Amino acid sequence: MGKNSIIDNLFYDNKKGSLLYKGTRYLLIRPETIIGFLKAVEESLKDEAGEKFYLGGFRGGFFSTKRYKEIHNFSDKEIIEFMMKMGAEIGWGKFSLMRYEPKENILEVSVENSPFAIFYGRSDKGVCHLIRGVISGMATALFGKDCQAEEISCIAKGDNRCVFVVRKNC
Numbered sequence: 001m002g003k004n005s006i007i008d009n010l011f012y013d014n015k016k017g018s019l020l021y022k023g024t025r026y027l028l029i030r031p032e033t034i035i036g037f038l039k040a041v042e043e044s045l046k047d048e049a050g051e052k053f054y055l056g057g058f059r060g061g062f063f064s065t066k067r068y069k070e071i072h073n074f075s076d077k078e079i080i081e082f083m084m085k086m087g088a089e090i091g092w093g094k095f096s097l098m099r100y101e102p103k104e105n106i107l108e109v110s111v112e113n114s115p116f117a118i119f120y121g122r123s124d125k126g127v128c129h130l131i132r133g134v135i136s137g138m139a140t141a142l143f144g145k146d147c148q149a150e151e152i153s154c155i156a157k158g159d160n161r162c163v164f165v166v167r168k169n170c
């Protein structure tokens with residue numbers, strides 16, 4: 001088992017039934033629960049369902065980037081590395097920064113072993129809306145403007161990993 005800086009620092013309050021990492025509440029949830037919810041929402045909202053999940057991911061990514069940058073006093077590069085590591089440590093897959101060009105607001109992240117894609121099954125589109133939202137929220141916090149990432153490769157489409165791209169000047 002690898003070392004895990006998030007799990008090792010989780011505070012469990014048994015009286016309240018809460019898990020906290022540096023004062024921020026987290027919860028453990030099975031991928032089936034999230035994908036079950038996504039598929040149920042897709043039945044009525046179609047593609048718009050993914051956008052709703054995206055917005056949830058965006059919120060988490062934006063606030064995590066701001067908060068952890070501040071409490072750790074990280075540079076932009078350090079907070080990206082922290083978020084990549086944290087993604088893996090909370091079980092969202094293996095995150096790698098592929099490209100980061102702050103002057104041009106370009107960001108590219110790859111994720112291996114995304115639980116969202118694996119539990120979704122086959123699709124003709126990317127299905128990792130929560131990760132796409134997190135990357136977008138992180139880019140928005142870093143670049144100071146509204147940035148939307150696109151998932152250009154996804155395991156659900158048959159690619160060997162998922163790739164998220166924030167394009168030039170987003």
Ligand SMILES: [Zn+2]
Nearest residue numbers: 117128154162
């Ligand atoms: Zn994916």
